[in-house]
Amino acid sequence: MSSDARARNRRICLKSQDDEKPREGTAGGNSDGDLFETASTSSEYFQVADASGLRRLGRDFFNQPCVVLARALLGKVLTRRLPGGEILQGRIVETEAYLGGDDLASHSRGGRQTPRNRAMFMEPGTAYVYQIYGLYYCLNISSQGLGAAVLLRALEPLEGEETMRQLRTCAQKRAAAKTPRPLKTRQLCGGPAKLCQAFALNKTFDKRDLASDTELWVEENRRSQLQTKHDVESKTVVCTSRIGVASAAEWAQKPLRFYIYGHPCVSVIDRKVQG
Numbered sequence: 001m002s003s004d005a006r007a008r009n010r011r012i013c014l015k016s017q018d019d020e021k022p023r024e025g026t027a028g029g030n031s032d033g034d035l036f037e038t039a040s041t042s043s044e045y046f047q048v049a050d051a052s053g054l055r056r057l058g059r060d061f062f063n064q065p066c067v068v069l070a071r072a073l074l075g076k077v078l079t080r081r082l083p084g085g086e087i088l089q090g091r092i093v094e095t096e097a098y099l100g101g102d103d104l105a106s107h108s109r110g111g112r113q114t115p116r117n118r119a120m121f122m123e124p125g126t127a128y129v130y131q132i133y134g135l136y137y138c139l140n141i142s143s144q145g146l147g148a149a150v151l152l153r154a155l156e157p158l159e160g161e162e163t164m165r166q167l168r169t170c171a172q173k174r175a176a177a178k179t180p181r182p183l184k185t186r187q188l189c190g191g192p193a194k195l196c197q198a199f200a201l202n203k204t205f206d207k208r209d210l211a212s213d214t215e216l217w218v219e220e221n222r223r224s225q226l227q228t229k230h231d232v233e234s235k236t237v238v239c240t241s242r243i244g245v246a247s248a249a250e251w252a253q254k255p256l257r258f259y260i261y262g263h264p265c266v267s268v269i270d271r272k273v274q275g
Contacts, residue, residue: 056217062125062141062210066148069124069141070097071258074237077219078155080199086163088199090155090189091221094259094266096242098140100147105248108147119207120147127216129196129206136193137202141210141218153243153257155189156265157198164188164198171197191267236261240270 057076064072073092080088098106100120107117107130119128120142128140128149140149157164165183172180189195196202201216210217239255246252259266262274 056211056219059123059125059211061218062143064124064144066097066099066143066145066150067256069143070095070150070256071237073141073150073152073218074258074260075221077158077221078152078195078199079217079219080201081215082163082200086160088160088164089158089219090164090195090199091158092152092154092218093156093263094152094154094257096151096153096258097143097256098149098151099256100145100149102251103248103254104251105242105245105254106147106149108149111147113147117147120149122207123209125209125211127205127208127210127213129201129203131203132193137196138192139196139201139205151192152195153192154259154265154267155195155198156263157185157188161185161188167200168194168197186264190265194267238270238273240273243268 056079061072062069073095076092078090078092082088098108098120100106100108101111103109106120107114108120113121116130117128119126120140122142124143126142128142129137130140131137138151140151142149165188168183168188169180187194189198199216205216208216238259238261240257240259241253241255242257259269
């Protein structure tokens with residue numbers, strides 16, 4: 001690797017670091033369930049151009065019930081503009097719905113509001129970013145419903161893949177003593193913490209309005225079926241239980257995780273469905 005490339009990698013690593021104090025959270029778990037749903041589609045009506053010329057999904061798109069939004073986000077494109085202007089994009093292939101209220105797996109269960117989860121009670125389309133294990137971040141998007149939000153679990157890299165790989169490698173080096181192995185495309189954003197590493201997302205993105213923010217937003221998938229992988233499989237969506245919520249009693253088995261059937265970038269597949 002040239003000295004210029006090493007310097008660029010170091011700049012990317014430094015930009016992705018965050019000085020926030022550790023916050024509590026949970027992760028991990030197993031999947032279960034065998035339900036299917038047809039992927040929902042949304043009209044270009046929801047896509048608006050703002051004063052900066054960016055095209056994004058607007059407030060009306062996010063202003064949907066949580067389960068509906070979790071399914072509608074599949075196939076949409078998460079877009080990140082880095083400080084230097086580079087664009088990263090990933091197609092959303094896996095989500096989870098957290099309903100608030102009676103949902104014992106939700107940070108807002110029982111209507112509980114704290115400084116940490118305040119974004120869940122803000123306008124639909126607000127980013128809720130929280131930290132787990134004092135090391136990793138997870139990105140959620142608020143929806144209709146008091147304290148309801150959708151967790152983004154996995155993306156298919158579309159643009160900026162090499163930068164995503166560098167960001168993920170930098171994060172791995174900070175967490176492990178030995179040099180990590182090169183990451184495959186399907187490994188870059190296959191998990192909520194991994195996609196935040198690949199997109200250089202941290203606590204500074206908490207409470208941002210995705211309908212107007214200039215560094216993070218969601219778009220329609222404007223690529224043709226020939227340009228985007230697995231569009232045939234996207235017609236079928238697996239509806240199964242969420243990951244890492246075993247302590248949530250009967251809510252641990254609720255089918256509130258949604259992913260594109262057969263997609264290699266999904267974080268955890270349900271083998272009862274896919275065999």
